[in-house]
Structure formats: structure tokens, C-alpha cells
Amino acid sequence: MNYFPDEVVEHVFDFVTSHKDRNAISLVCKSWYKIERYSRQKVFIGNCYATNPERLLRRFPCLKSLTLKGKPHFADFNLVPHEWGGFVQPWIEALARSRVGLEELRLKRMVVTDESLELLSRSFVNFKSLVLVSCEGFTTDGLASIAANCRHLRDLDLQENEIDDHRGQWLSCFPDTCTTLVTLNFACLEGETNLVALERLVARSPNLKSLKLNRAVPLDALARLMSCAPQMVDLGVGSYENDPDSESYLKLQAAIKKCTSLRSLSGFLEAAPHCLSAFHPICHNLTSLNLSYAAEIHGSHLIKLIQHCKKLQRLWILDSIGDKGLEVVASTCKELQELRVFPSDLVGGGNTAVTEEGLVAISAGCPKLHSILYFCQQMTNAALVTVAKNCPNFIRFRLCILEPNKPDHVTSQPLDEGFGAIVKACKNLRRLSLSGLLTDQVFLYIGMYANQLEMLSIAFAGDTDKGMLYVLNGCKKMKKLEIRDSPFGDTALLADVSKYETMRSLWMSSCEVTLSGCKRLAEKAPWLNVEIINETDNNRMEENGHEGRQKVDKLYLYRTVVGTRMDAPPFVWIL
Amino acid sequence: MEKVGDYDELVNLKATELRLGLPGTEETVSCGKSNKRALPDDDTEKEIESTGKTETASPPKAQIVGWPPVRSYRRNSIQTKKNESEGQGNYVKVSMDGAPYLRKIDLTVYKKYPELMKSLENMFKFSVGEYFEREGYKGSDFVPTYEDKDGDWMLVGDVPWEMFVSSCKRLRIMKGSEVKGLGCGV
Numbered sequence: 001m002n003y004f005p006d007e008v009v010e011h012v013f014d015f016v017t018s019h020k021d022r023n024a025i026s027l028v029c030k031s032w033y034k035i036e037r038y039s040r041q042k043v044f045i046g047n048c049y050a051t052n053p054e055r056l057l058r059r060f061p062c063l064k065s066l067t068l069k070g071k072p073h074f075a076d077f078n079l080v081p082h083e084w085g086g087f088v089q090p091w092i093e094a095l096a097r098s099r100v101g102l103e104e105l106r107l108k109r110m111v112v113t114d115e116s117l118e119l120l121s122r123s124f125v126n127f128k129s130l131v132l133v134s135c136e137g138f139t140t141d142g143l144a145s146i147a148a149n150c151r152h153l154r155d156l157d158l159q160e161n162e163i164d165d166h167r168g169q170w171l172s173c174f175p176d177t178c179t180t181l182v183t184l185n186f187a188c189l190e191g192e193t194n195l196v197a198l199e200r201l202v203a204r205s206p207n208l209k210s211l212k213l214n215r216a217v218p219l220d221a222l223a224r225l226m227s228c229a230p231q232m233v234d235l236g237v238g239s240y241e242n243d244p245d246s247e248s249y250l251k252l253q254a255a256i257k258k259c260t261s262l263r264s265l266s267g268f269l270e271a272a273p274h275c276l277s278a279f280h281p282i283c284h285n286l287t288s289l290n291l292s293y294a295a296e297i298h299g300s301h302l303i304k305l306i307q308h309c310k311k312l313q314r315l316w317i318l319d320s321i322g323d324k325g326l327e328v329v330a331s332t333c334k335e336l337q338e339l340r341v342f343p344s345d346l347v348g349g350g351n352t353a354v355t356e357e358g359l360v361a362i363s364a365g366c367p368k369l370h371s372i373l374y375f376c377q378q379m380t381n382a383a384l385v386t387v388a389k390n391c392p393n394f395i396r397f398r399l400c401i402l403e404p405n406k407p408d409h410v411t412s413q414p415l416d417e418g419f420g421a422i423v424k425a426c427k428n429l430r431r432l433s434l435s436g437l438l439t440d441q442v443f444l445y446i447g448m449y450a451n452q453l454e455m456l457s458i459a460f461a462g463d464t465d466k467g468m469l470y471v472l473n474g475c476k477k478m479k480k481l482e483i484r485d486s487p488f489g490d491t492a493l494l495a496d497v498s499k500y501e502t503m504r505s506l507w508m509s510s511c512e513v514t515l516s517g518c519k520r521l522a523e524k525a526p527w528l529n530v531e532i533i534n535e536t537d538n539n540r541m542e543e544n545g546h547e548g549r550q551k552v553d554k555l556y557l558y559r560t561v562v563g564t565r566m567d568a569p570p571f572v573w574i575l
Numbered sequence: 576m577e578k579v580g581d582y583d584e585l586v587n588l589k590a591t592e593l594r595l596g597l598p599g600t601e602e603t604v605s606c607g608k609s610n611k612r613a614l615p616d617d618d619t620e621k622e623i624e625s626t627g628k629t630e631t632a633s634p635p636k637a638q639i640v641g642w643p644p645v646r647s648y649r650r651n652s653i654q655t656k657k658n659e660s661e662g663q664g665n666y667v668k669v670s671m672d673g674a675p676y677l678r679k680i681d682l683t684v685y686k687k688y689p690e691l692m693k694s695l696e697n698m699f700k701f702s703v704g705e706y707f708e709r710e711g712y713k714g715s716d717f718v719p720t721y722e723d724k725d726g727d728w729m730l731v732g733d734v735p736w737e738m739f740v741s742s743c744k745r746l747r748i749m750k751g752s753e754v755k756g757l758g759c760g761v
Contacts, residue, residue, distance in 0.1 A: 404642065
């Protein structure tokens with residue numbers, strides 16, 4: 001193959017951008033491995049403990065963009081204690097020391113400190129893009145360093161982080177010379193915002209395409225901001241309340257009409273629903289609408305808004321929309337690809353609004369639907385069978401019936417057949433979350449049919465180890481398996497240890513695995529980190545006479561090339 | 576809550592009930608199926624659902640750690656909204672025409688209209704005139720209005736205080752020319 005000089009091969013590789021493909025290229029032969037690694041600019045590390053910064057830099061010295069993920073997914077639901085790990089500091093330190101030309105850093109579920117942000121801001125002259133999703137550990141002081149020191153900052157995108165807001169002046173830390181911003185998202189900040197600094201920043205950022213404001217930006221400020229940024233493509237409204245006839249509202253209406261490039265709308269963190277009509281003129285252009293934090297928008301105002309959004313591809317909404325509202329979506333949004341329906345009440349007081357009927361309506365009306373996340377009170381097998389028939393193109397199917405173990409509410413049967421129909425019909429299914437009453441049977445179906453499945457979330461499901469075994473044996477492409485409160489134990493865990501080498505990670509909490517089972521696994525597979533998270537007392541586990549048979553509270557195992565991590569807290573026991 | 580006698584009767588009836596499920600399948604109770612392990616008790620966010628909300632006789636459901644699977648960020652924002660709208664006082668937003676930002680007051684702090692008016696007058700530095708049953712507020716450019724559960728804007732003072740507190744979603748102090756439209760004597 002190597003008739004061509006390296007530069008030509010490298011040039012060809014430039015057109016190959018997906019991580020999967022580039023990883024595949026590097027496996028072809030030594031020569032390609034070498035060319036690939038020197039030309040690789042973007043690296044994705046799905047588990048920060050699977051490798052370390054030194055190995056990363058040795059292999060990819062020309063790195064420009066790094067994506068890192070830290071804590072396991074169930075950390076989102078408070079199942080992982082805060083101090084578990086996922087620190088970005090050692091990565092930034094190593095990258096800084098190596099003088100690599102880092103331009104972009106994307107972090108998810110990691111612990112980020114102000115010190116890390118300061119170091120980041122000072123170490124990379126061409127740093128352009130910072131995206132933090134579900135991270136924690138930093139304050140607005142860290143943001144101030146980024147603002148002040150990153151001369152060419154293009155993106156500052158903070159999604160659902162827990163940030164200590166010191167109500168400082170981080171926005172005014174952007175120097176007057178900073179005119180390169182394209183994305184600015186600070187919706188998750190809880191504190192006050194310096195409106196003057198914000199307005200001046202937006203006014204001097206002609207490339208600003210995405211702006212997501214926090215709660216503290218009122219409607220009149222929004223009006224002024226939109227007036228000087230008609231090029232806006234993606235807008236997150238902060239506080240949206242005012243009196244419909246006031247001057248600011250009229251100004252806003254005029255400004256919105258000029259925003260002909262607006263394609264994505266979100267926020268409305270505090271909203272007076274009758275003011276939504278100001279957005280009606282641009283709704284026909286919208287492809288993405290996220291009202292999942294807008295608890296005050298429901299009923300007729302919501303319906304009217306949606307009826308204007310005929311081109312919608314992505315909709316995130318609260319379940320207060322109701323089945324009737326979903327029927328409106330089904331008849332209006334024929335281009336819909338992704339739908340997320342979130343619960344407006346976590347305790348499920350019984351008067352929630354979406355049932356299996358809404359889901360069926362959507363599946364019938366939206367032929368392009370491929371991703372769904374649906375929280376609801378009840379479901380039936382019949383509905384799921386219909387959904388599978390209507391939408392065989394699902395890539396992501398996540399159903400959360402709020403009450404654990406709830407059966408088909410009409411037949412009182414488990415929901416095995418319904419989910420079975422989904423996996424059988426949807427040949428491209430990559431991600432699946434189960435809920436409701438489920439026996440081993442559903443796992444038999446999953447093992448048999450879900451050939452492309454990469455991520456599976458199981459809660460309160462199954463009867464015996466057979467269930468887990470069906471999945472481990474059948475799903476060849478499984479990468480992430482997370483299980484809670486299900487009766488799977490050592491037999492399933494130990495049946496095929498080599499399987500875990502093909503997976504990124506396995507999480508099992510409140511299951512039937514024992515300490516001795518985990519120890520045996522760790523012995524058989526030294527290339528795995530087997531972590532036991534025991535918040536009560538690890539010592540007690542040892543002292544207890546029947547130590548081996550003690551059930552493990554939380555097990556998290558993952559493949560790694562760098563062995564046991566050194567930064568684990570005392571309640572994490574790595575076998 | 577049902578009385579003990581009623582419960583016994585219910586149990587006996589269940590044995591003869593015609594249902595579509597397989598024999599032996601029972602309607603499940605939420606959290607805590609017998610073959611599942613007891614859940615860890617260390618969740619600091621654990622709440623007992625207020626029995627005031629549900630109408631069924633089922634015991635209050637204890638929240639399971641990390642269920643439903645909703646990100647902490649979203650969970651916190653739902654919780655904040657809930658605290659704002661029930662339990663911890665009844666906070667409603669108050670806007671005043673021409674004021675740069677809104678305020679919030681807790682309606683449960685007041686026992687009757689004059690107290691509320693005084694508080695509003697102090698907050699926004701205005702005075703509201705005198706209330707007349709037929710003509711509304713006379714003697715001032717300012718009129719207090721509120722949005723009720725149906726989304727309609729009503730004059731403050733027409734209904735009994737308790738009815739007002741339970742139906743008021745937000746307050747707006749209208750001013751000047753718009754006031755004329757309400758037919759108030761100005």
C-alpha cells in the first residue's frame with residue numbers, strides 16, 4: 001500500500017475524522033499507526049482512568065483537542081460519592097509541561113478546580129474552546145481566569161455544572177480586545193450577572209452565534225442583547241418576565257423579528273407564558289427547542305408555540321405537556337428526530353400528564369424519530385409493540401416509568417414483550433434504558449436481537465443471573481453496562497472475564513455480587529480496575545467473619561492500561 | 576385513610592376478584608420488592624411524600640436514592656421550584672410598571688388585604704388609593720392587579736382573602752393610562 005509518500009497518506013487521513021475510524025486506521029499496519037498518531041489532532045478518552053496523560057502525549061504529540069470523561073454515568077444520579085475521583089488537574093499539568101498546542105478541552109463529569117482553570121488559561125496560547133458538562137469543583141473565579149487570559153477564546157460552554165457563584169465580575173474580565181467569541185453559555189450560574197459587561201461583550205463579538213443566559217438576565221437586557229446580535233443562531237433565554245405592553249417587550253419583539261438565523265431556543269428559566277408570542281415570528285425556522293427548565297410554560301401557551309415550530313428536529317420538554325400536547329407535536333413536527341420528556345415532579349404525585357398514549361402518538365406522527373428519552377407514569381406492552389412497528393429506526397431508546405417494577409397497567413404483565421419488540425425491530429439500536437416490571441425474558445430478547453447495542457441501563461429488573469448472562473453473551477458491541485437493584489451475582493459476573501476487555505466499564509450497585517466474587521474477578525483480570533465503593537465502612541467488610549460472602553454495595557470495573565489509580569479516596573477499595 | 580375493618584374486607588374481596596393477570600401475579604408495590612436488597616439509607620435528600628398530595632390510601636412513598644434517574648442539576652432546579660410554590664410560604668412575583676426588576680413576597684405572611692397593600696406600598700414607594708366595591712381603587716394612579724389560576728388579570732380586593740391567596744399566581748401594580756381601561760375611577 002505504501003507507494004505513496006507519508007505526506008500523501010497523511011493528507012488522505014485528514015479526511016477521516018471520526019474517532020472510531022481513526023482508531024481503525026491505526027491498527028492496519030505499523031506505518032499507518034505512525035502516520036496516524038503524528039497527524040491526530042482530536043483525541044477522545046471515554047474513561048480518564050483507562051490511560052494517563054503521559055501515554056496520551058507519547059502517542060499523540062500533535063494533539064490539539066482533548067475530550068475526557070470522568071465519573072461513571074450513575075454519578076449523575078447521586079450514586080457516586082463526590083470525592084470518588086475524576087480530577088482534571090493532573091491532565092492539565094502534564095499537557096502544560098509538554099507544551100502541546102492545546103486548543104480545545106471538553107470535559108464531562110470531572111472535578112475541575114479554579115487552579116486547573118487558571119493553569120489552563122495560562123499554558124496554551126492558542127486555546128480556543130472550553131466545554132464543561134456536569135462538572136464540579138470550581139467557582140466563577142476560575143471563569144475569570146479563562147476570560148482574562150485566553151486571548152483567542154471562541155467557546156465557553158458550561159452545561160449543567162455545579163459552579164460556586166462568587167458573584168464576581170468574571171464577565172468584565174474579558175479584555176476589550178476579545179472579539180472572537182462564538183459560544184457563550186452560562187445558563188447554569190445561579191448568581192447575579194454584570195449586565196453592562198455582558199452587553200458590551202456581546203456588542204463587540206460579531207461572530208457570536210450561541211448565547212445562553214442565566215436566570216439573572218432579565219427581559220429588558222435580553223431585548224438589548226438581541227438587538228445587537230441579530231446573527232444569533234442559538235439562544236438561551238434567562239428570565240423571561242415582563243409586562244406585555246412595556247417598552248422593553250416591544251423592543252424585544254422587534255429584535256426577535258430581525259434574528260432570522262435563529263435555529264435553537266432554550267432556557268425560559270423564569271417565564272411569563274403570555275410573552276411567548278414574541279417568539280412566534282421566528283418559530284418556523286427553529287430546529288431545536290428546549291423548554292425542559294421552563295416549568296411555568298404549559299397549557300395553551302405551550303401548544304401555541306409548538307404549533308408554529310414545523311421544522312423542529314429536537315424537542316426537550318416537561319411532562320406537563322400531556323398526551324394531548326404530544327399529539328399536537330406529532331401532528332406538527334414531522335421532522336422530529338429527538339424527543340426528551342422530563343418529569344416535572346420527581347415524586348410522581350399521580351396527576352402527571354404523559355402516558356403510553358403520548359408515546360404512541362409521537363411514534364405514529366414522527367417518522368424520522370431516532371432518539372427518545374421518556375419519563376412517564378405507566379406503559380403497556382401493546383403500546384411498545386406499536387411504537388416498535390412505527391419507528392424501527394431508533395438509535396437511542398430510554399424509557400423511565402417512574403414507579404420501579406410497575407407492570408403493564410392494563411394486563412399486569414411484565415414489560416418483557418414490549419421491550420422485546422423494540423430490540424427486535426430497531427436493528428440500529430445503540431443505547432437502551434429499561435424500566436418497569438421485567439423478568440429474565442427481556443434480557444433473552446436483548447441478547448438475541450440487540451446486536452448494535454453499546455450502552456444498557458438496567459434498574460430493578462430481572463430474576464436470576466441468567467438475565468445478565470444473556471446480555472454479556474449476546475451483545476457483542478456492548479461498551480457500557482450499568483445495573484442497579486437487580487438480582488445478578490457472582491455467577492454472572494465471573495462467567496466470561498474476557499468480555500470486560502471489550503467493554504469500557506461495568507457498574508453494579510445493590511445487586512447480589514459478593515466481595516469474594518469481586519476478589520476472584522480482580523485476580524483473573526489484572527488489566528481491570530475493580531473498584532468497590534463502600535461508603536459505610538470498608539474495614540467492617542474485612543472484620544466481618546463471613547467476609548467473602550458480604551454483598552458489595554457498589555462495584556465499578558473498567559479496563560485500563562495503567563493499573564490502579566493513585567488518587568482514590570479511602571472509601572474506594574481497588575482490588 | 577381507610578379504617579382497619581375496611582382493609583380486612585378489601586383483602587377478602589381480592590381473592591375473588593377477576594383479573595387478567597396470570598394466577599399468582601400480584602399488583603406490585605413500589606420500592607422494596609421482596610427479592611431485592613434493602614436500599615442504602617444514606618441519602619441526604621430522602622423525603623417522605625406529603626400525604627396531602629395524593630388521594631389514595633397508600634402509605635407515603637420514601638424516595639429511593641437516585642430514582643428517578645434525573646441529573647442532580649435538574650433535580651435541584653425542580654426542588655427549588657417546588658419549594659417556591661408550596662410548603663415554604665407562598666411566594667409570588669410582584670411587578671410594578673416602570674420598575675427595573677421584580678420583587679417577590681410571601682402571601683402567607685399577611686392575614687388580610689390592608690396588610691398586603693401596606694407592604695406593597697412600602698416596597699415600591701407608592702400609594703394605592705382607596706378600594707371601593709363597585710369602582711375599584713380611587714385616588715391614585717396605581718392599581719394592584721393579580722393573575723389568577725386561569726391566567727386572567729383580576730383586581731386585588733374583590734374576593735375573600737383566603738380565596739385570593741389560593742388563586743393568586745403573581746401580582747402586578749398597574750400604572751397610569753392602562754388603568755383607565757379597567758373602568759376604575761381615576
